[in-house]
Amino acid sequence: MPQLNMVQAINLALKEEMMRDPDVVILGEDVGKNGGVFRVTEGLWEQFGSERVIDTPLAESGILGISIGMAAYGLKPVAEIQFVGFTYPALDQIFSHASRIRSRSRGRYTCPLVIRTPYGGGIKAPELHEESPEALFCHMPGIKVVVPSTPYYAKGLLISSIRDPDPVLFLEATRLYRLIKEEVPEGDYTFPLGKARIVREGKNITLVAWGSMLHKVLQAVEGYDDVEVIDLMTLHPFDEETLFKSARKTGRVIIVHEAPKTCGFGAELSATLAEEAMLYLKAPILRVTGYDVVMPLPKLEDFYLPTVERIRKAMEDIIKY
């Protein structure tokens, strides 16, 4: 089995789905000849041609707006937005149309669209290139939000996202693109959307994370016994069952994300746990998150992002409580 990084695994998923299904098309800025600014679509333009791998003008609202039309007509567009910060000019199309065309047309039209986009910090990039706005999209009914954390899962989750009948925002942690390699099988395999995975089992604390923060968490729990780690994988709809089961077992939950704390997705998880698992909890649910500030430029980003130390401190606090 080949050892692939996240870029290669996503590329493989795209290639295989395009070979399998002629309705799958790719569009976005620099995705064709250039293979995408992170090379995720490398080789696809050569293989499938410019009718299926479409270099668009520089227009995010345009890219997602036409994707909605394409999807309604019967194609399965996989649109790339160069960085998640550049979905902002296209929010109108996502919020007003992609997420609600099924509702508004009473099921007559649907939007099987995937929006692939890199997100997150830790890469010393310019402004708006390190955003983590996942909660914005989770808040909007009608769109799913998927965040893979390793190459193997990225491939299976992307295939599921492309086959999903509804729009999916597929967030790729930029920091992970080339960070890890692992065995990624060729050929078809999928992971169901809405299912989390338990990365490490334990009885004392549950740590919940996704995307690049999962790896921070795994680093932080090294040397700690009996700590459970959950990779949420799909944020919306998220896997309540796995979360509740773990919370009931450990009685202590820490949520880690790099987005700002206020109204971050941790708030939703925490509120749901309070509703459903309150009586099992031995300590308040804790959140280790980014601060309530604009994502700072590289000189300060290491102070902004949750660190191993901050996660460990939360683990000590929750045990001591």
Place this chain on the structure above:
Amino acid sequence: MPEKILESFEIRRLEILDPKGEVDESLMPSLSADEIKKMYELLILSRTFDQRAIDLQREGRLGTYASILGQEATQVGSAFTIKKSDWIFPSFREMGVYMTLGYPIHQLYQYWAGDERGLKAPKDLNIFPICVPIGTQMLHAAGAAMAAKYKRDPIAVITYFGDGATSEGDFHEAFNMAGVFKLPVVFICQNNHWAISLPRERQTAAKTLAQKAYAYGFEGIQLDGNDIFAVYKGTKDAIEKARRGEGPVFIECVTYRMSSHTTADDATRYRSKEEVEMWKLKDPILRLKLFMERKGLWTEPYQKEIEERSRQIIDEAVKVAESVEPPHPEDMFTYTYAKPTFRQLKQMEDF
């Protein structure tokens, strides 16, 4: 009934200084010898800044950097006509504009090194921070122009953007507002032929960008962006027109991005060497030099002297940029609101 022609338009292209350094005297703007030398020195300074930025990036001392190589005349020539009372809304590839306006050079290096403090414009300069989301700043320019008009201030607002930016929806909205309200705004497009890997022909099926202005009811002009006199004249006329309250102008400066898109890009993946070589011959600095030599304004010792002076200015700027105290983590909270929120105050206790 026969069909009638309701509107037709012609697109003017302005060229004054050719690659051999010869000028069309009938179009030549009035510029003193000292002014021309000043322009030349700013071109050299801009190029020195740019080369140093690329070197520093390679050494890991700057983050990703967007080179201005080849676009110096568009930037220096246009900014040369801007007054302190004017307002400027830049994009992100205008270091030559910043330097011509007298923005502290060390702050530019600070910014590209990832230090937010580099973005704070000095009090006497009305320039907005570098704008990363493509095309969005054009609307702010239209808004500032609307405010200036309301206050009867005889100023112009100048905004810069690339050829790629003309594909964004905000371009349309800004142009439309400027036309409808007859705003004192000058739109300057640096058409450098590329938006990352996409050539200009793939942004629009229109033959020129300049012609787009006519759909919004105002004047558009194309000019040779590597010809500093054409840029200067075109911009000066437009700014004066705006100041007189006669509405917006769109200037398409045709130039070329000699470097890759940024230090993170590799342009050899998508464009030919021949194209780049061809544009080398149209270098904006070389042609001004040839002109000046002909006029007796340029000598070898002069060249040495200004290169040396530029190097000193840049050395000093880098030194200052790299010797300032690193920002304190609290700095990331300081400007979110006028006053920090309760929650922020609590979060600041981490530092």
